[in-house]
Amino acid sequence: MAQYALIRDGLENIIAKISQTGTDYSRKRLDELSEKLKQGQFNLVIMGQFKRGKSTLINALLGAEVVPTSIVPLTSIITVLRFGGQPKVFVRYLYQFAIKN
Ligand SMILES: Nc1nc2c(ncn2[C@@H]2O[C@H](COP(=O)(O)OP(=O)(O)OP(=O)(O)O)[C@@H](O)[C@H]2O)c(=O)[nH]1
Numbered sequence: 001m002a003q004y005a006l007i008r009d010g011l012e013n014i015i016a017k018i019s020q021t022g023t024d025y026s027r028k029r030l031d032e033l034s035e036k037l038k039q040g041q042f043n044l045v046i047m048g049q050f051k052r053g054k055s056t057l058i059n060a061l062l063g064a065e066v067v068p069t070s071i072v073p074l075t076s077i078i079t080v081l082r083f084g085g086q087p088k089v090f091v092r093y094l095y096q097f098a099i100k101n
């Protein structure tokens with residue numbers, strides 16, 4: 001944990017230095033990154049071809065069967081996992097189709 005704090009502070013310093021140059025856009029992105037670091041948040045992305053064992057790896061890292069695994073294609077959409085007090089699932093539809101009679 002102490003090493004994490006050391007690395008985080010080092011990153012903060014690097015971000016602060018490179019924020020002094022660059023465009024408004026890059027400064028905005030760096031500010032967002034700095035804010036995430038302060039909040040202790042980061043995204044770990046696991047991606048790969050179908051049926052390569054991604055879900056099996058995630059379950060092994062979490063120490064629990066959180067995402068389903070199978071020999072047929074399964075996790076075919078972007079799936080976001082977050083820590084919470086109790087297990088919950090939210091499904092968000094990006095598109096809504098109008099049903100016509
Ligand atoms: N032999 C072997 N089988 C594995 C390994 N990891 C996963 N599997 C098996 O491979 C199959 C696919 O694993 P998944 O974890 O569902 O793969 P996935 O990449 O999440 O698949 P999709 O989400 O459908 O793309 C399952 O039957 C697992 O049991 C491994 O390291 N060795």
Ligand SMILES: [Mg+2]
Pocket residue numbers: 054055056067068069074075
């Ligand atoms: Mg999967």
